[in-house]
Amino acid sequence: MEGLLSRVFGLMLCFLLLIVAPLINAYGTQEMENRVELLNDVSSFLDKQTDKGGITQNDIDQFYVKAESHGMALNVTVRRYVKMSTKMKNGEIHTSYVAADDTSILNQHDILQVNIKEISSTPYKRLLSLFLKIYDKPYTLTMAKMVK
Numbered sequence: 001m002e003g004l005l006s007r008v009f010g011l012m013l014c015f016l017l018l019i020v021a022p023l024i025n026a027y028g029t030q031e032m033e034n035r036v037e038l039l040n041d042v043s044s045f046l047d048k049q050t051d052k053g054g055i056t057q058n059d060i061d062q063f064y065v066k067a068e069s070h071g072m073a074l075n076v077t078v079r080r081y082v083k084m085s086t087k088m089k090n091g092e093i094h095t096s097y098v099a100a101d102d103t104s105i106l107n108q109h110d111i112l113q114v115n116i117k118e119i120s121s122t123p124y125k126r127l128l129s130l131f132l133k134i135y136d137k138p139y140t141l142t143m144a145k146m147v148k
Contacts, residue, residue: 020127024124024128024132027124028124030124031124037070038074041067041070047145049106050145052106054105055078055106055112067116075117076116077115079113081099082098082107083096083111084098107147111144111147112147113144114142115140115142116139116140116142118138
């Protein structure tokens with residue numbers, strides 16, 4: 001009976017070490033590379049659009065396709081915040097940013113914000129939750145840049 005238990009335990013340990021651990025490592029490496037590439041794409045998009053001073057629908061479509069090409073199902077939103085200044089009764093100027101619908105023209109000191117949220121689970125997260133009981137939250141990224 002002792003030999004049978006040690007063999008079963010040995011087989012389970014071999015399965016974990018030879019199959020599951022390399023899979024988690026490979027999927028984890030790929031997911032981290034995808035996140036870095038996505039970060040670079042968002043940064044590049046913000047730099048290009050704020051320098052250009054406007055966003056066309058074609059620019060947004062290309063950015064959506066580029067963001068989705070990394071193998072993750074993402075919800076991508078692009079927002080524009082317009083700078084509003086109001087003079088108070090005591091002479092003080094109060095500055096705030098208000099969300100605007102039109103992104104075709106970006107004025108100086110407007111803020112362009114990109115929000116990305118992962119909407120599905122990846123094989124890496126499923127393996128982590130199944131074998132290691134680690135539950136990773138969905139990936140989110142929010143970046144913003146002011147128009148020069």
